[in-house]
Amino acid sequence: MGKPKLQIIVLFQNLGDQEAYFARSPAPPLAGALLAGLTPPVVEVELLHEMIRPIDYDTDADFVALSFMDFCAPHAYDVAARFRKLGKTVVAGGKYASTFPEQVLPHVDSVVVGEAERVWPEVVEDMVAGRLKKRYDAPFAPPLDGIPPPRYDLVESDFDVPVVTEATRGCPYTCSFCQLTIERAPYRMRPIGDVIHDLTATSRLPFHKRKIAMLYDNNLGGDIGYAKELLAEIAKLKLWALGTQFSFDCLHDDEFVDLLARANCTMAFIGLESLSEPSLASVHKKHNKVEEYKELFVKLKHHGIMTMTGLILALDEDTPEYYRDLPAQLDEIEPSVILLSISIPIPGTPFHQTVLEEGRIIDENLAHYEGDHLVITPKHVTPEQVAETFQRVNRSFYSRRRMFRRWRRLIAGYRCARNPWAWTFHSGILSYVFFKLSIFQKDHAEQRVYPLSASKALTNTTGRKSAPPTGG
Numbered sequence: 001m002g003k004p005k006l007q008i009i010v011l012f013q014n015l016g017d018q019e020a021y022f023a024r025s026p027a028p029p030l031a032g033a034l035l036a037g038l039t040p041p042v043v044e045v046e047l048l049h050e051m052i053r054p055i056d057y058d059t060d061a062d063f064v065a066l067s068f069m070d071f072c073a074p075h076a077y078d079v080a081a082r083f084r085k086l087g088k089t090v091v092a093g094g095k096y097a098s099t100f101p102e103q104v105l106p107h108v109d110s111v112v113v114g115e116a117e118r119v120w121p122e123v124v125e126d127m128v129a130g131r132l133k134k135r136y137d138a139p140f141a142p143p144l145d146g147i148p149p150p151r152y153d154l155v156e157s158d159f160d161v162p163v164v165t166e167a168t169r170g171c172p173y174t175c176s177f178c179q180l181t182i183e184r185a186p187y188r189m190r191p192i193g194d195v196i197h198d199l200t201a202t203s204r205l206p207f208h209k210r211k212i213a214m215l216y217d218n219n220l221g222g223d224i225g226y227a228k229e230l231l232a233e234i235a236k237l238k239l240w241a242l243g244t245q246f247s248f249d250c251l252h253d254d255e256f257v258d259l260l261a262r263a264n265c266t267m268a269f270i271g272l273e274s275l276s277e278p279s280l281a282s283v284h285k286k287h288n289k290v291e292e293y294k295e296l297f298v299k300l301k302h303h304g305i306m307t308m309t310g311l312i313l314a315l316d317e318d319t320p321e322y323y324r325d326l327p328a329q330l331d332e333i334e335p336s337v338i339l340l341s342i343s344i345p346i347p348g349t350p351f352h353q354t355v356l357e358e359g360r361i362i363d364e365n366l367a368h369y370e371g372d373h374l375v376i377t378p379k380h381v382t383p384e385q386v387a388e389t390f391q392r393v394n395r396s397f398y399s400r401r402r403m404f405r406r407w408r409r410l411i412a413g414y415r416c417a418r419n420p421w422a423w424t425f426h427s428g429i430l431s432y433v434f435f436k437l438s439i440f441q442k443d444h445a446e447q448r449v450y451p452l453s454a455s456k457a458l459t460n461t462t463g464r465k466s467a468p469p470t471g472g
């Protein structure tokens with residue numbers, strides 16, 4: 001008899017009975033491949049990203065592990081119910097299940113609370129032996145050494161960038177909307193050798209997929225000395241492209257930016273959140289300085305690095321005047337790609353506590369907490385102004401004319417190449433990443449943002465993750 005089978009399913013959108021929406025994301029979330037890498041060989045393991053292919057309820061898997069974020073919880077409960085009806089054992093984990101295990105537990109057979117590394121092998125062994133406990137509590141903020149590489153070979157081939165990992169966890173800052181503020185853990189770093197091992201544990205992938213990688217840190221620059229040391233080591237791998245995430249203030253450090261370029265970084269995700277200083281102050285994001293955005297983005301462009309920036313509407317100090325001027329301000333600062341969302345009061349965060357105490361939550365359906373719906377009463381703008389701005393800014397920013405203009409300036413701004421060949425090669429990769437991410441966001445706007453009327457923005461029940469900006 002063969003081994004029992006475990007299927008790990010990563011949920012990323014609230015689909016209900018709709019067909020899976022191919023999200024065109026170049027890289028998968030880390031959770032699934034990481035969990036597969038941690039799974040002991042007592043089971044055969046499969047990995048499914050629902051954003052790429054639909055869940056197969058006819059699977060011959062004996063066990064199902066569900067990984068999901070808060071806004072996917074209602075969908076996860078439906079998925080779990082269907083599998084349990086078919087006699088499968090269902091385990092849940094992830095940030096939401098860790099924060100609210102008592103809410104998740106009635107829907108599944110077992111919940112993993114906390115970071116899975118130290119307990120997951122035990123969960124799998126117990127599952128196979130038929131002695132699964134209802135709850136497994138991982139130690140709080142354990143050291144990050146010895147984590148095995150993610151199973152990139154199990155990631156769907158639709159993903160252009162299967163090589164994803166993280167070097168650190170946590171962030172020194174305390175932005176009030178950020179998931180990391182739910183339970184403050186110290187900033188932790190993995191041994192650099194372990195990270196390099198992940199980035200090179202790629203022998204089962206086609207050659208071109210081994211050459212591009214994504215670091216999913218919340219803030220790679222939380223310890224800038226460590227980040228520099230790591231980037232110097234990554235540079236030796238001669239990747240074609242690297243994406244990473246860090247806080248805006250890291251850009252003041254010229255050596256850090258030089259090392260990003262030496263590591264062939266092409267994309268930096270930075271949580272700008274707002275182009276309004278009062279709105280930034282309202283969420284305690286004081287390390288972002290609006291007057292520095294343009295200059296520091298130009299510095300990145302000189303090094304051949306595009307920016308993907310998170311921006312949030314419906315922050316407490318947003319005004320109609322700010323919304324009116326936002327497209328022009330974006331033209332001026334010129335981030336390469338924006339990921340625009342409506343503020344999400346993630347349960348457990350200080351921002352959620354504030355709007356709850358002020359009686360400003362108007363929608364408690366967790367499925368709407370994905371960044372495409374207004375679920376709170378804004379302070380100085382109307383819901384209609386938020387919805388109108390959400391659409392107008394997307395339309396303007398992702399018009400073909402502006403996209404091509406940004407691309408032209410991005411390539412023209414790239415100066416710091418070692419030689420003409422390096423410039424040409426990096427410019428080609430940079431163009432590919434730029435259009436891939438731009439089209440991904442444009443596509444999202446067309447499918448999910450433009451069809452919303454102001455009232456539907458409050459009530460629409462479909463949703464797709466637009467990656468709530470919790471990093472950098």
Ligand code: SF4
Nearest residue numbers: 171173175178471472
């Ligand atoms: S939003 Fe970014 S900078 Fe702020 S606490 Fe979270 S990870 Fe840190």
